Amino acid sequence: MxxxxxxxxxxxxxxxxxxxxxxxxxxxxxxxxxxxxxxxxxxxxxxxxxxxxxxxxxxxxxxxxxxxxxxxxxxxxxxxxxxxxxxxxxxxxxxxxxxxxxxxxxxxxxxxxxxxxxxxxxxxxxxxxxxxxxxxxxxxxxxxxxxxxxxxxxxxxxxxxxxxxxxxxxxxxxxxxxxxxxxxxxxxxxxxxxxxxxxxxxxxxLWKSLGHKFTDVLRIPERRLLEDSQNLAVLSSTGRSDRVLLFNDILVLIQGSSFQSFDLRLVWVEAAGRDAGKCAVRIITPEEEFFLLAKDAKAQAVWQWKVNQAVRQALNGKRDFPLWCGDGEGSDPLSCRHFSFTFRAEGKLKNAAYEGEWCLGKPHGKGTLMWPNGRNYVGDFKEGLEHGFGICLIPCASGDCYDCYKCHWQEGKMSGYGICEYGNEMVYKGYFKDNLRHGFGILENPSSAKGPFKYTGHWENGKRSGYGIWDDHERSERYIGMWHEDQRHGPGIVVTQSGGCYQRMFHMDKMVGSGILLLEDNSVYEGNFTPDLTFIGKGKLTFPNGFTLEGSFANTSSQGLQTQGILNTAGEQQDEQMCKLQLGQKEFPVEMRWEGLFSQFQEFIHSGCHRDTEEAFMGFHVQTSKELRKSQEYLFCQRENEEVPVKVDILEELTAHQDQGTLQNYLEQAFQNSLHPLGKLLKMLSLAFQATYSTTGASRHLLTMAQEEVKHYAEKIWEFYLGLRRLALERKGGPCPEDPENSELNGPNAILPLILPCFYPDLFMLYMLYHEKEDDLYCQGVVELSQESDVKLLEFLDVRKHFWPLKDLTLTKHQRRSLVKDRCFLSATDCLRNLITTVDPREKLDILQKTYDEIAKTISRLLGEEFNPSMDDLLPLLMYVVTRARIQRLGAELHLIRDLMDPTSSGGMHDFLLTALESCYALIQKEIQYHQSWHASQNS
Missing domain, CATH: 1.20.900.10 (Dbl homology (DH) domain)
Structure with a gap:
């Protein structure tokens, strides 16, 4: 046609x-x-x-x-x-x-x-x-x-x-x-x-043949019967009297006058194992698993194929075109799906509503789990259990607040790093294992009815165990030492806010044996004493003037403290070793103090530094309770026009920074980045350091502990850096890095100046307290010497006259050269004042070098030729500059530089200049001591 x-x-x-x-x-x-x-x-x-x-x-x-x-x-x-x-x-x-x-x-x-x-x-x-x-x-x-x-x-x-x-x-x-x-x-x-x-x-x-009890519940207009066990024989493993009905949206098992229905979107079909019989189809649902038992292989194949195709079409939300022979014919449904379901069976999840990703009948991936009582969990799942990162809110017994857990989970239990904010305002930030605090962690309650407190240290099975710091804000004291089963147990140091300090052995929270008590007036007591610091039993009391009282002490309510012993008045002024006695180094080896904190970072390196496990080992941003709840609400929401931060591959970055020039820049950026592993480690260490030595813990008797701790931090950070670099090069297929001993880079000494700013305020406070007496004496000397004019001071310090830069002075008609002050060596004085503007020992030594250069430059201009002063010439000149610079805590500065400077500087120019400055500091003290002795003799 x-x-x-x-x-x-x-x-x-x-x-x-x-x-x-x-x-x-x-x-x-x-x-x-x-x-x-x-x-x-x-x-x-x-x-x-x-x-x-x-x-x-x-x-x-x-x-x-x-x-x-x-x-x-x-x-x-x-x-x-x-x-x-x-x-x-x-x-x-x-x-x-x-x-x-x-x-x-x-x-x-x-x-x-x-x-x-x-x-x-x-x-x-x-x-x-x-x-x-x-x-x-x-x-x-x-x-x-x-x-x-x-x-x-x-x-x-x-x-x-x-x-x-x-x-x-x-x-x-x-x-x-x-x-x-x-x-x-x-x-x-x-x-x-x-x-x-x-x-x-x-x-x-079918609806005509079934009774109203089934029809009234099951019949809906869009529901279609796809297969009936009366037409193609099959039995359920749950009972031999079952009738099995396959619809386009549900699978129904009828047992007598009752039935079970299973939403096909949450049905998984698998070939049965041999133990289930040759002609069986395995059916997996969120709360039940059973088999469809067929009489022969043909019936089994038909049922398995039909159920699979019905599941696939239910997930797609539409039927094939034409039915049973469309484009999707033969393809099995996806194992991983996204769906909502409310659990009814007995157990932990009873009545809980889950919305999220599934795999083979179990929550798997990201999802939200909510219970009727208000408890909910948003996060990662694996095979039906919380696994990965998740936020959990649990209502308190009062019903008006929640405990908020932002943690990492493993097989349904908190494991790894987490932040927990409890309804009573108590906060824990640290590591978990099997739902219990385990490893390094910080527990703080700023508003406890029993008194605010803070614990920073190690935990074991939910209890304080190992090395830890306890701040009792109500009693205004800090305990630094060992714990066991939530009790102080082992050696410990107690520092009070008033300035007292003692070291003692503890057994299950009770003091045992003798100890050392350092009093506010610099007296030292060695012996037994009570918790309220009352002497009892045998002991020895050394007074600041060197007198000692050794004997037996007792305390009665009516007569006060009593003693029987020997008072020795022959001793001289108490020596420096006793006055500045250092505690804790032997009792708490630096390698053992924060072992639980370092072990997490070591595990991260050993695990291959996988980014999906990074936060579990090294923690994440500290957030407030409101931010925690908000982060849970929006954790998995798709938000348009929102930039997602791209995580940088730290191992890829490491391979590009191997020479000394770029390494320092890389490390500086890493330490400042709170998302970088090294930045996270430094943040953790600074929290531990502050918890130990800041405010109440600022005792001069802990200086050595703090100083060796900072040096140890540098060594450990360098060790972790090498571990990261080794892993990065291995992944890239490059050569392995050299050992630290053979490397041209002096690792810990390169790290120390970079991390020192995090610890400097608390560490320098300890130096100031330790050298308080010398600095006060030095300051008195500087004040007296500063009263002199330039001419008199130069003459007093025995500076050679041809070194006096008096011709640089510009005088008014009312001024006389013999009375002018603070006009000589101005450039060197201004340069030396910069000593207090930096925390880096290397930079402080560079400032000292520039000060020396300015002195030499001034003398060279006077002489008209280049001049390099010897120690004999330099010392009086430097004393003049030091006097005019008026640096208040110079002793603390000098000792910090000497203790933390790079050992490679020993014997060099920097060492020479530092020695000269130390000599000036000592001479000024001796000068004021001489004047004080002379005045005392004149008065007597």
Whole structure:
């Protein structure tokens, strides 16, 4: 047939079909809608809507074809609305027949036939005539069913016939592919309609055969029966009397008068193992696992395939086209899914609602778990258990607050680093193991009813054990020492805010044996004493003036402290060793103090520095309670237009910084970056250091402990850096780095100046307290010497006159050179004052070098030739500059430089200049001591 003849045939077909639709609308649909409310009216309204959409589409097809016949010689495939709008035709017919099938499943036509309204009765004659035209001799219900689907199926057959003739017409045209596509789709549509109606018939028959107890609960319009164990035998492993029903959305097991249903979106199907029998299908659901036992391999294969395809279609939210043989045929559903489910079975998750990712019937991936009592968890899961990072809120017993846990989890338990904010305002930041505090951690309660406290140290199985620091704010004292089972146990040091300090052995929180008590007036007591620091038993008391009292001490409420012993007044002033006695080095070896903190970073390196485990080992940003809760609320929300921070691969970065020049810059940036492992480690160490030595812990008797601790930090950080670098080079396939001993880089000495600013304020305070007496004496000397004019001071210090830069002085007419002060060696004086502006010992030594250079430059200008002063010449000149610089805590500065300077500077120019400055410091003290002795002798 020619294209014109086929177009004419299609037009006649469309016109005839449109006329049928008009009659159906006037005789059946309109009267039913006018009859008023009836059962399943909403579904009937949807059917009526899809009917009119089809009718409109048919009318549009007619209009397009009629327009084309205005010029028959110009008719083309483009005039066939059926072809170039094939997908729209398919959608309209699929929607119509799907809704029609749903209406049939719920026996909508039977209910419609029984309508008793006058409107419906008045249209009965017209309906009977209409049915007679269709040659139908059946009940009204059956007639309605036939009239509302048979003409549509006949029309589809006509479409398929016309398309096949058009496809087989002679000649080739560019639209052949489009025609072939439309023809193929309409052939599938016919198969789809047939299958949809067959499924509807089977489902309708099932609802009639089941009792109302099942039907009332299970029957919904869109639900279709896909397989029945009465048709294809299969039994459930939960009981041999089961009937198994597979629907398009649920799997149902009927046992007597009860049943179980399983949402297919949360059903996993696997081939059964040998122990379950040869012909079994394994079914996995969130709360139950069972087998479908078939009689033979064929039945097993059919059930496994059908359940898998039903699950896949349920997850996709649509049926295949056509059913059972669509594009997804043979493909299994994804093992990992996202869905919501409420647990009902007994156990930890009873009544908990979970929304998130699943795998093989268990929460796996990211999700949210909420209990009715308000408890909830947002985070990572693995095989049904909390695993990875997560935030958990647990309501307190009072019900008006929550305990907030932001932690890492392992197999359902807190494990790794976490921050916990409790409802009573107590906060813990540290490591967990099996839900208990374990490893390094900080517990603080700033507003406890029993008194605010803070503990920084090690934990074991939820209790304080090992080395730790306890701040008792109520008693204003700090305990530094060993713990066991939440009790002070082993050697310990107690520092009071008033300045007292003692070292003692403890056994289960009680002091035992003798100890050392350092009093505020610099007296030292060695012996036994009570918790309120009262002497008792044998002991020795050494006074600041060197007198000693050794004997037996007792305390009675009526007579106070009593003693029997020997008072030795022959001793001289108490020596420096006793006055500045240092505590703790032997009792708490520096390598053992924060072993639990360093071990986490070592484990991170040994684990390969995987980024997904980094926070579990090294912690994360400290947040407030409000931020913790907010981070939980938005943890997994998709937010548009929000930049996600990109994590830098630290190992990749490390390989680009191997020479000394770029290494220092890299380390500086790493220490300042709170996300870098080295930055996190430094932050942890600074918290531990502050907890030990700041405020209450600022005791001069702890200086050596603090000093060796800072040096140890530098060594450990360098060790971790080398471990990271070694791992980075191994990953990249490069050569392994040299050992620290053989490396040109002096690691710990390069690290120390970079980390010192974090510890400097507290460390320098200890230096000031330790050298307080000498600095006070030095300051008195500087004050007295500073009163002298430049001329008198230079003369007093025995500076050679040809070194006096007096010609640099510019005097007014009212000034005399002999009275002018602070005008000589100004550049050197200003330079030396910069000593207090830096914390780096290297920079302090550089400042001292510049001061020397300025002195030499001034003398060279006076002499007119280059001059390098010897020690004999330099010392008086430097004493003049030191006096005019008026640096208050020079002794603390000098000792800090000497203790922390790079050992490679020993014997060099820096060492020479530092020795000269130390000599000036000592000479100024001796000068004031001489003056004080002279005045004392004159007064006597």
């Amino acid at each position: 020619s294209l014109v003849e086929l177009a004419s045939l299609l037009l006649r077909t469309e016109e005839t079909f449109s006329a049928y639709l008009a009659r159906i609308n006037s005789v059946i649909l309109t009267p039913l809608l006018q009859s008023g409310s009836f059962e399943n009216l909403d579904l009937f309204l949807r059917l009526n809507e899809h009917f009119h959409l089809l009718w409109d589409l048919t009318e549009e097809s007619c209009r397009t074809l009629k327009q084309s016949f205005g010029s028959p010689e110009c008719i083309s495939v483009q005039d066939f609305y059926l072809i170039w709008k094939a997908d729209l035709f398919l959608d309209r017919y699929i929607q119509y027949f799907s809704t029609f099938a749903s209406f049939a499943v719920v026996q909508g036509f039977e209910h419609a036939a029984r309508i008793k309204s006058e409107v419906w009765k008045s249209h009965k004659p017209a309906l009977q005539q209409f049915l007679a035209d269709f040659s139908l001799d059946a009940s009204v219900a059956v007639a309605l069913h036939m009239v509302l689907h048979k003409p549509f199926r006949d029309q589809l057959q006509q479409y398929t016939l016309i398309l096949s003739k058009l496809q087989g017409s002679p000649g080739q045209c560019p639209e052949n592919e489009t025609i072939s596509y439309a023809s193929n789709k309409f052939a599938k549509l016919e198969s789809f309609v047939r299958q949809v109606l067959d499924e509807a018939g089977l489902t309708r028959g």
